[in-house]
Amino acid sequence: MAQSIEKNRQKNVVTNAVPGFLPGDDAVVAFDNVSLGYGGSREAHLSDANYILKSLSFQLPAGSFHFLTGPSGAGKTSLLKMIYLAQPPSAGRISLFGETVNSSDRAQIARLRSKLGIVFQEFRLLEHLNVFDNAALPLFVHGQPFRQYRDDVSELLSWVGLKNQLQAMPHVLSGGEKQRLAIARAVVTRPTLILADEPTGNIDYAMGLRIMRLFVELNRLGATVLIATHDESLVRASGMPVLELKDGHIFRRDLNATVPS
Amino acid sequence: MTVVSRLASMKARHLLPDQDQREIALHYVIGVLCVLACLAALIVMASDRAARGWAREIRAEMTVQVRPTGLESGSVAAAKAAEVLAGVKGVGQVTAIEPEKAKELIKPWLGEAILDDLPIPNLVTVRLDPKTPATPKALTEALIAHDIDASIDDHSVWMKDVEQSALTIRLISFGIFFIIFTATAAVVGFATRAGLTARANIVEVLSLCGASDLFIAQRFQYRFARMAFESGLLGAAIAAGVMAVIKATGSSQSFAVALPFSWLDLLVLLPCPFVVAVIAAVTARIVTLRLLGGKG
Numbered sequence: 272m273a274q275s276i277e278k279n280r281q282k283n284v285v286t287n288a289v290p291g292f293l294p295g296d297d298a299v300v301a302f303d304n305v306s307l308g309y310g311g312s313r314e315a316h317l318s319d320a321n322y323i324l325k326s327l328s329f330q331l332p333a334g335s336f337h338f339l340t341g342p343s344g345a346g347k348t349s350l351l352k353m354i355y356l357a358q359p360p361s362a363g364r365i366s367l368f369g370e371t372v373n374s375s376d377r378a379q380i381a382r383l384r385s386k387l388g389i390v391f392q393e394f395r396l397l398e399h400l401n402v403f404d405n406a407a408l409p410l411f412v413h414g415q416p417f418r419q420y421r422d423d424v425s426e427l428l429s430w431v432g433l434k435n436q437l438q439a440m441p442h443v444l445s446g447g448e449k450q451r452l453a454i455a456r457a458v459v460t461r462p463t464l465i466l467a468d469e470p471t472g473n474i475d476y477a478m479g480l481r482i483m484r485l486f487v488e489l490n491r492l493g494a495t496v497l498i499a500t501h502d503e504s505l506v507r508a509s510g511m512p513v514l515e516l517k518d519g520h521i522f523r524r525d526l527n528a529t530v531p532s
Numbered sequence: 533m534t535v536v537s538r539l540a541s542m543k544a545r546h547l548l549p550d551q552d553q554r555e556i557a558l559h560y561v562i563g564v565l566c567v568l569a570c571l572a573a574l575i576v577m578a579s580d581r582a583a584r585g586w587a588r589e590i591r592a593e594m595t596v597q598v599r600p601t602g603l604e605s606g607s608v609a610a611a612k613a614a615e616v617l618a619g620v621k622g623v624g625q626v627t628a629i630e631p632e633k634a635k636e637l638i639k640p641w642l643g644e645a646i647l648d649d650l651p652i653p654n655l656v657t658v659r660l661d662p663k664t665p666a667t668p669k670a671l672t673e674a675l676i677a678h679d680i681d682a683s684i685d686d687h688s689v690w691m692k693d694v695e696q697s698a699l700t701i702r703l704i705s706f707g708i709f710f711i712i713f714t715a716t717a718a719v720v721g722f723a724t725r726a727g728l729t730a731r732a733n734i735v736e737v738l739s740l741c742g743a744s745d746l747f748i749a750q751r752f753q754y755r756f757a758r759m760a761f762e763s764g765l766l767g768a769a770i771a772a773g774v775m776a777v778i779k780a781t782g783s784s785q786s787f788a789v790a791l792p793f794s795w796l797d798l799l800v801l802l803p804c805p806f807v808v809a810v811i812a813a814v815t816a817r818i819v820t821l822r823l824l825g826g827k828g
Contacts, residue, residue: 385741395733
């Protein structure tokens with residue numbers, strides 16, 4: 272059984288042309304022959320054409336930074352959803368922090384998600400909470416006392432440029448401010464893995480660059496980062512490795528640009 | 533960190549937004565259910581008290597019908613029986629009913645016209661000592677010992693009716709309780725589902741932030757428990773007001789006899805807000821956990 276999995280893994284690494292994704296003990300995310308078809312999970316009867324993602328095998332080493340690109344509908348969001356456990360795969364095995372998560376129960380999902388920081392294109396801020404409370408939400412959820420996190424959250428909000436808007440409600444913030452708040456909320460627990468889905472989709476180029484620098488900085492602090500985007504100019508400007516989804520398969524592209532300062 | 537932001541951060545403890553129109557309607561519905569439940573509780577108390585009072589009255593008295601022997605008149609026979617019965621241990625007051633009074637007692641049923649043609653029973657009422665009441669057997673033995681022909685009615689037939697009526701009222705009231713509490717649970721369950729659906733985005737964000745199902749369920753549990761407590765408090769207050777009005781104005785005499793309220797009955801309303809809050813909390817918790825459990 273183990274040999275068969277290893278054969279499949281090596282086969283898919285080759286066929287999907289993703290060099291550099293060899294198995295490693297320090298992988299934060301590991302996909303092993305993972306497919307996703309719509310019409311229900313684990314649909315063995317689905318034909319090849321029904322799969323949006325086909326036999327993906329790759330790993331994200333701890334501390335790595337990757338972009339995930341691809342045309343609209345390529346499955347970027349679906350892939351992220353599988354990583355943050357909102358979408359089970361139809362086939363294959365997904366490991367997160369060394370744990371197989373295909374059939375996780377709700378408690379395991381909650382525990383694993385507490386190690387994730389997720390940034391959504393549409394921000395998903397809680398409109399009835401102010402900036403401070405939105406940013407502190409994951410800490411509150413994890414039961415940390417207010418006196419323990421108030422200074423950290425204030426400092427973090429200063430770092431993302433929102434120190435003068437701690438009491439502001441989300442509806443008065445600009446798109447860039449909302450995105451920075453969403454990033455602050457995602458990283459406030461110092462997550463091991465940061466996932467961002469089109470984080471610059473609703474903001475201008477300059478703000479996009481600024482936010483990218485935030486992610487790079489977080490990566491330097493030790494977080495593994497995966498950013499789904501279709502913004503090629505930002506990708507090129509960052510010079511970070513790229514995973515590209517095309518026709519249901521994943522490919523790796525390396526760029527030689529410098530990180531904008 | 534300013535004082536304002538510290539205070540603002542307290543809002544994080546209320547992760548669900550303030551109540552909307554649906555929850556105000558829910559407040560009203562639970563409040564009405566609580567009024568009904570509290571009135572049912574007060575009626576149980578009052579009817580139980582009435583039944584116990586009637587039973588006590590009935591048990592405290594026996595009626596002896598004396599049949600004269602030989603040439604003695606009915607009045608003389610009744611007086612003799614009264615004298616004998618007065619000497620029995622456990623008997624308080626004995627009264628031989630005069631023929632005229634006996635006629636007065638049966639006049640409402642038979643009318644005045646035929647009374648003279650009817651043989652009027654010779655009755656003796658025996659009021660028993662409430663502490664050590666005499667038994668019908670003791671009274672019978674005393675009468676036989678003095679060669680008095682009489683029969684004793686200990687009102688046991690009436691007792692059965694009263695006890696049966698009291699039991700029926702209690703069962704009906706408990707039935708009403710059960711229906712009201714299950715209705716409350718159903719309403720809260722429905723509202724929890726609606727609340728989860730309306731706040732699916734909040735639930736999802738909490739879940740993606742690593743909140744466990746239990747954590748999310750606790751938010752809804754707390755929300756609905758607090759709401760039910762407030763509604764229960766209001767319901768109990770309204771029911772207490774209704775009772776106070778009935779008692780203070782005296783209402784009709786027959787109403788006071790049928791449902792003799794006591795101010796102490798108000799104590800039974802105290803647990804109402806807590807009971808309804810517990811029902812709401814448990815229901816909200818179960819429904820939330822069940823709904824979240826079905827999601828990936």
